[in-house]
Amino acid sequence: MRNCFVIPIYNHHETIAATVAALLPYQLPLIIVDDGSDMATKQVLAQLAQQHSLIQLLTLAENGGKGAAVSAGLRHALAAGLSHALQIDADGQHDIQDIPAFWQLSAQQPLALISGAPLYDDSMPRSRRIGRHITHFWVHIETLSRDIKDSMLGLRxxxxxxxxxxxxRVKLGQRMDFDIEIMVRLYWQGVPVQFIPTKVVYPQGGRSHFNLLRDNWLISKMHTRLFFGMLWRAPVLLWRKWSQA
Known part of the structure; x- marks a missing residue:
């Protein structure tokens, strides 16, 4: 296994240095994808790239969304000869201490998608909690299973x-719909999906780029596409479920 980290970033100049510092001890390439960030973030990223040889900085010309940034990072990693990438956010929400468990399970199941199953505290906004429950409902329908415990966490x-x-092969959503859609489509094609419980926090004063109207609209359209995609895949999905029972 030839591992790396992929970190999409958009205007998180306050937290990226701490995220980088926590990941450097793993001595793995850090592919940071600047998704059209502001000048303050670009300056911090340039300084970090100059200080640490493990950092590979990609800069997108304009903000294309989290999915666009992650996709660019994954393509770059594969082109560089790497085999596995751990996607992690730049805003400090994810528990760095759980990363060894992700790499260990990935080594045991190298063909699988390894994702976090989030354990939230009271810092999670109520609106986001409701939105996650709605998405879980639709993902269970789109996969005809309860195998996917969470499809929205960007730690995988x-x-x-x-x-x-x-x-x-497939044009996926480029913003907050990306994490959900890529997991469902990988599941459709038979990629094993494994989950590791991990704590997730919403830092006080943290900056979220979730746009209530735009992203909920994009996620709704995505679920519509996935629902109709499930219909003609239903016989295969049901056969897989029964054969594994």
């Missing part, structure tokens, strides 16, 4: 060859 290890092949 991707098997790069399989994932980039999917990105080349």
């Amino acid at each position: 290890v991707y098997p790069l060859a399989t994932t980039v092949a999917l990105l080349d």
